[in-house]
Amino acid sequence: xxxxxxxxxxxxxxxxxEEVETSAxxxxxxxxxxxxxxxxxxxxxxxxSALRVAVDQEVVGFDASLTAAREVAFFPPMTGG
Amino acid sequence: xxxxxxxxxxxxxxxxxxxCEGRVDIGAVVSFTGLVRDMGGGAQLSSMALEHYPxxxxxxxxxIEAEARARWPLQGVTIIHRYGELAPGxxxxxVLTASPHRAAAFEAAEFLMDYLKTxxxxxxxxxxxxxxxWVDAREADDLAEERWRQ
Numbered sequence: 094x095x096x097x098x099x100x101x102x103x104x105x106x107x108x109x110x111e112e113v114e115t116s117a118x119x120x121x122x123x124x125x126x127x128x129x130x131x132x133x134x135x136x137x138x139x140x141x142s143a144l145r146v147a148v149d150q151e152v153v154g155f156d157a158s159l160t161a162a163r164e165v166a167f168f169p170p171m172t173g174g
Numbered sequence: 175x176x177x178x179x180x181x182x183x184x185x186x187x188x189x190x191x192x193x194c195e196g197r198v199d200i201g202a203v204v205s206f207t208g209l210v211r212d213m214g215g216g217a218q219l220s221s222m223a224l225e226h227y228p229x230x231x232x233x234x235x236x237x238i239e240a241e242a243r244a245r246w247p248l249q250g251v252t253i254i255h256r257y258g259e260l261a262p263g264x265x266x267x268x269v270l271t272a273s274p275h276r277a278a279a280f281e282a283a284e285f286l287m288d289y290l291k292t293x294x295x296x297x298x299x300x301x302x303x304x305x306x307x308w309v310d311a312r313e314a315d316d317l318a319e320e321r322w323r324q
Binding site (some may be wrong): 174 | 224287290299308309310315
């Protein structure tokens with residue numbers, strides 16, 4: 094599964110994207126796996142209320158299913174315009 | 175294509191001409207342009223970097239455009255949003271709406287901007303003499319979007 098990071102999430106983790114081998118069934122399970130990896134991931138995912146997530150380019154909740162998902166993206170609330 | 179995400183600047187007059195070309199049924203065109211503003215706050219802004227999510231950005235803007243077209247009798251819509259490094263005063267975003275009468279064009283332009291602010295995957299990072307910081311989302315922008323759903 095392709096995992097993307099944007100804005101300060103990208104900066105904290107130090108990567109714009111990576112391929113992740115996972116059996117996580119939901120976004121929350123994926124977050125738990127990533128948090129357990131290294132300090133920089135734990136830091137990036139320390140406050141989920143400051144984060145948004147998109148699965149296959151649709152914004153979803155952290156309880157969303159990852160069944161058949163190809164791409165998951167984590168980012169702060171959007172600030173365009 | 176009425177939705178464009180690009181690094182390059184845009185020409186507002188040329189975009190209005192393109193929207194109206196060959197048509198005599200349009201009665202009103204509203205344009206909104208967003209600019210990089212020096213926020214003050216004690217430190218002068220030297221530049222603003224706009225990051226986006228290629229692919230999702232275009233999809234989100236097309237969805238927002240479709241919602242506006244479903245709500246108002248629009249004859250044309252143009253949305254251009256820039257990304258990359260932008261200097262104070264630079265143009266960031268252009269929204270054009272065309273309709274037979276002005277009310278629909280005004281309302282739709284405001285709707286498009288309110289939705290774009292909270293739903294299009296862009297993130298702004300400001301650089302001042304004190305370094306860089308990511309711009310926080312504003313509650314006022316969430317409230318502005320919510321009122322269209324009431």
